[in-house]
Amino acid sequence: MRPTSSAPLQGTPAATRAANRSEEAPTRQRRKEARPQELLDAALELFVEKGFAATRAEEVAQRAGVSKGTLYLYYPSKEELFKAVVRQNLGSLIAEGKEAVAQFQGHSGDLLAKLMQTWWERVGNTRAAGIHKIILAEVRNFPELAQFYADEIIVPADDLFCSAVLRGITRGEFRALPLHETAQALMAPMIFLALHQHSVGACPVQGCTALDPERMLRTHLDLVLRGLETRPTAGQPAETAA
Amino acid sequence: MRPTSSAPLQGTPAATRAANRSEEAPTRQRRKEARPQELLDAALELFVEKGFAATRAEEVAQRAGVSKGTLYLYYPSKEELFKAVVRQNLGSLIAEGKEAVAQFQGHSGDLLAKLMQTWWERVGNTRAAGIHKIILAEVRNFPELAQFYADEIIVPADDLFCSAVLRGITRGEFRALPLHETAQALMAPMIFLALHQHSVGACPVQGCTALDPERMLRTHLDLVLRGLETRPTAGQPAETAA
Amino acid sequence: MRPTSSAPLQGTPAATRAANRSEEAPTRQRRKEARPQELLDAALELFVEKGFAATRAEEVAQRAGVSKGTLYLYYPSKEELFKAVVRQNLGSLIAEGKEAVAQFQGHSGDLLAKLMQTWWERVGNTRAAGIHKIILAEVRNFPELAQFYADEIIVPADDLFCSAVLRGITRGEFRALPLHETAQALMAPMIFLALHQHSVGACPVQGCTALDPERMLRTHLDLVLRGLETRPTAGQPAETAA
């Protein structure tokens, strides 16, 4: 089992038992064990495509190949389903990131670069990036999701990046910059790009030239990482990236 | 205060406001003229707050102080209402921007700075910024809106910024950079910030430190404008902002 | 003034006064006097085209070139407007028919033929025929109209035809047939044809061969009139047209 698919998903005893078996389960059994994952996959796809409110529970079930009722067997409500999707796709990554920061040896610039690249590969360049779109658009209509997301994603992610920046500052590799603003500055353009690709960028509209993500990313990385540097030289000193 | 955006009214009999004016126009008449603006204001507020799909037509009417039916007297559908909101809040600004570019005398960096500051004052720092959120989140569910927005906003806005960048390059003030990507790079962080303020930033969540927009903007402007410069000096030369 | 346009139309003082004038009225005055007629014309057209319930009051007003409010100035409700339309288009004709029967000299077969031809020219072949469609379709939804129509049209029309048939029988020109059934048998095919022309016959549907009304009528007349004859000869006796 991949670490990313770990998520215990409350209300899903199937997953739990799955751990105790290896191979021998009959097909039907295996299907049953795979259910939660299939549902999460279907849900991610649809949520990202249409948003949370506009996604019909039945459609999720259908795409996962089960009946409407079955969906509710695994997740007590659409909202809980969404939370599970978030946890699986973003939560696990943050955990990994924490690990990475803790064990990392080397220059903090490389650490940040690694974190950001990982994010891009595992989220930004993935359907999972669409979760940001959903949150952005719908938190205000679902206050409970707002708190959930703040607690489980925003705060931990911010912590993660701040800790990396702080590490750099502490080790004298980065200028002393405001942590939160810097973290934000690092991620904003990446997220924005991801966002774009899941909205207007995904629409078959005429007359809009598409963007080249890779190119933009390279530029951005180059820019901000350089901005972070403590430049002993420097004509116009610091303050840059805050 | 612009006269059109006045009335907060709510079921207020016409007579009430009529008294405040020296104008002798018949009350009914004045109301009629004010309606569209009142409706647009209410609609902007609600659309930004809840999104397009989640905003009920009746609620817009109510907030504008009229009945459901009246809304449909002025706008034939929720979709058209939304378009009107977009045109008023973004369309007009782009037109102004075109004018500004055409008449501008001076360094292109200042031109860009002016454009961006104007955008921030009139859109980014305004409810109107929420329109981006709506588009981002809902275009895929409303294909007609997608095309409308591409035609009336994205393309013109892109043109506008590209023309300013091109001006700088032509006049030797900017490095030769890819136009679209640069335009995007200029706006992305600003838009992202605006976006954020209308979503998670607007939620009463515990544990999230709010961002300081002004500070972020200053940094961003400083950063990108410097990145655009042709630095004849420069240890590490160009390529930076592309 | 044509006798058919006589209808006093309650609630229409304009018409009343109109009688007292000859020519001198200024344009505006004349318009005012023409209003009721213009409204009735517009109403007939639309009612016939779309039915009673599906016709919007505003559309009637528009087609008559006045505002919605004005319509209600002349007719207190859509229902009253409809009644006025019926009276003008069918009521007057029945009155004329009564007159015709009373004064007719000659064979009753010719009298019937004349009545039926007049009906066809003045109703069946006219938009007015559509009124039957409306009644047929909507009386059950508008009980008040049902009674109105029975009182002002059905009963008088039935009386009219029965009286003509009775005249024939009394004068020994027709066989002794049941009056009502005969009257019905006389009119049914004509009305059905008229009906058809205002519904499926008016639809731009592919694959339906249109009917030739004149031809059908001729046949029908020939048929039923012969059936009414007292045939002193006769192999297979009477009973035919009852």
Next chain:
Amino acid sequence: MRPTSSAPLQGTPAATRAANRSEEAPTRQRRKEARPQELLDAALELFVEKGFAATRAEEVAQRAGVSKGTLYLYYPSKEELFKAVVRQNLGSLIAEGKEAVAQFQGHSGDLLAKLMQTWWERVGNTRAAGIHKIILAEVRNFPELAQFYADEIIVPADDLFCSAVLRGITRGEFRALPLHETAQALMAPMIFLALHQHSVGACPVQGCTALDPERMLRTHLDLVLRGLETRPTAGQPAETAA
């Protein structure tokens, strides 16, 4: 009584009816199978009574003893529901008629008489006859229904009758008459009668003597069938029924 037309139920729990059956099929299942028929029955009743546009979907559901939502589970729109009603009540009959014509042995006059009597028993004298009223009155407002009805009813029905008439002519039993007009002449009075019974005839109006359908029909049949005959004898020959 056909089992399908049974249930008048109204919110009746499944258990009630289940008790009456010896069948052991699970209650839910049986209900599911019965639903479409119950809905069609309710729909036919209401459509005939009030017309298509004036019938509320919810009312149909109610009369079938289910909720609004359930109706839409079986028929995706009111229009489709109507089509289903038409197909069941008229479409099937036409198919049967085709069969009858194909297999019939004997005089074509008898064939026609049989067709018409069947129509009267299964449609004309039934609620189903009201469908004609609906079509007559509302096709112009529902163009899609117009085409549907032309394709699935008018054309096939016309074909059916024309083929019977043609059979008679070919076999020398009927005079050579124009097919379409003859078919029309055959059916028109019957349909008109049926129409009448579903409109004015169904209204509790005072002063209107009701018609005796059976009597009218007998007369009509006698009339037209005789009119079709090739009478080698005949004083005034043909032309009669065209």
Next chain:
DNA sequence: TATGAATGAGGATTCATTCAT
């Protein structure tokens, strides 16, 4: 467990009628 039938609150839009000007 799994199913899918059933529910009913919810929301966009229409239109007869009123009434201030």
Next chain:
DNA sequence: GATGAATGAATCCTCATTCAT
């Protein structure tokens, strides 16, 4: 008289969720 702005009841259809089987 005339106008047309305003109203709000009415109706179609959707979809999250429940629950009998």
